[in-house]
Amino acid sequence: MGHERLENNKTIQILRAASKGKYGIPAPLAFNIEHILGFVKAAERKRSPLIIQLFPWAITWSDGLLVHAAAHAARNATVPIAVHLDHCQEESMVKRAAELPFDSIMVDMSHHSKAENLAKTKQWVAYCHARGKATEAEPGRIEGGEDGIADTVDLSGVMTTQEEAQQFVESGVDILAPAFGNVHGEYGPRGIVLDWDRLATVQKITSAGDVHLALHGVLFFSEELTRNLIEAGITKINLNRDTLVDYYDHLKKNVGKIPFTQLLEEAVEVLAEATGKQMDIALSTGKA
Numbered sequence: 001m002g003h004e005r006l007e008n009n010k011t012i013q014i015l016r017a018a019s020k021g022k023y024g025i026p027a028p029l030a031f032n033i034e035h036i037l038g039f040v041k042a043a044e045r046k047r048s049p050l051i052i053q054l055f056p057w058a059i060t061w062s063d064g065l066l067v068h069a070a071a072h073a074a075r076n077a078t079v080p081i082a083v084h085l086d087h088c089q090e091e092s093m094v095k096r097a098a099e100l101p102f103d104s105i106m107v108d109m110s111h112h113s114k115a116e117n118l119a120k121t122k123q124w125v126a127y128c129h130a131r132g133k134a135t136e137a138e139p140g141r142i143e144g145g146e147d148g149i150a151d152t153v154d155l156s157g158v159m160t161t162q163e164e165a166q167q168f169v170e171s172g173v174d175i176l177a178p179a180f181g182n183v184h185g186e187y188g189p190r191g192i193v194l195d196w197d198r199l200a201t202v203q204k205i206t207s208a209g210d211v212h213l214a215l216h217g218v219l220f221f222s223e224e225l226t227r228n229l230i231e232a233g234i235t236k237i238n239l240n241r242d243t244l245v246d247y248y249d250h251l252k253k254n255v256g257k258i259p260f261t262q263l264l265e266e267a268v269e270v271l272a273e274a275t276g277k278q279m280d281i282a283l284s285t286g287k288a
């Protein structure tokens with residue numbers, strides 16, 4: 001196979017070290033400046049590598065400002081931090097994002113048919129690589145939706161097949177987000193039912209192709225489950241509510257009751273605490 005990797009790319013460097021060291025990298029989503037501050041504070045405190053994620057929503061909403069803020073924070077940090085665009089589903093947005101200081105972009109064409117998903121992934125992977133950006137893609141389709149990626153809410157999930165994993169590895173993509181029973185948002189009454197055999201099959205293919213595995217659909221997973229997933233080869237752990245829930249609670253309880261500056265400082269501290277816990281769970285603490 002032997003795809004040329006972007007050797008100086010920060011996302012790839014961080015994930016490669018994690019693969020070797022058998023630990024995971026928390027990749028929490030940031031929606032504002034406080035989130036960026038809290039995540040970076042946690043990474044420095046825990047001496048953990050980190051991937052800060054943003055949705056395309058953040059680009060549109062802030063006119064790119066949040067990406068620059070995250071990249072600035074990452075550059076100035078004393079630990080390795082990469083900035084990643086999660087679920088970029090619009091092709092015009094891939095173009096826009098490629099001009100912003102992201103280290104990596106998820107070119108998510110999974111809302112198209114299988115054949116189109118592969119063809120478009122190949123095309124945008126090449127486009128991003130030419131601009132120094134590493135890439136993530138999703139063969140199959142992860143079930144469910146999330147605030148900020150509402151596009152896929154009414155499409156059903158399709159598990160990643162062995163053939164697709166192989167084709168996507170050959171597309172040159174750097175990170176693969178497999179669908180193996182993981183769900184965006186709520187898991188519902190069935191609970192968390194993961195297809196471990198499927199994950200093992202995909203992992204064999206990706207590790208042979210020097211491609212990293214991203215876990216989407218983490219929602220209050222037990223420490224044991226997350227550790228088992230890392231053991232099974234997951235390195236990038238996408239986080240949303242797990243890191244943010246205490247922060248939201250803190251805002252709810254205290255807004256209007258304490259000075260705003262104090263509210264912000266405390267909220268960032270609460271967030272750093274929660275993010276630090278995820279670093280302990282992912283075993284990335286002390287690895288920077």
Ligand SMILES: [Zn+2]
Pocket residue numbers: 087142184216217238
């Ligand atoms: Zn996702």
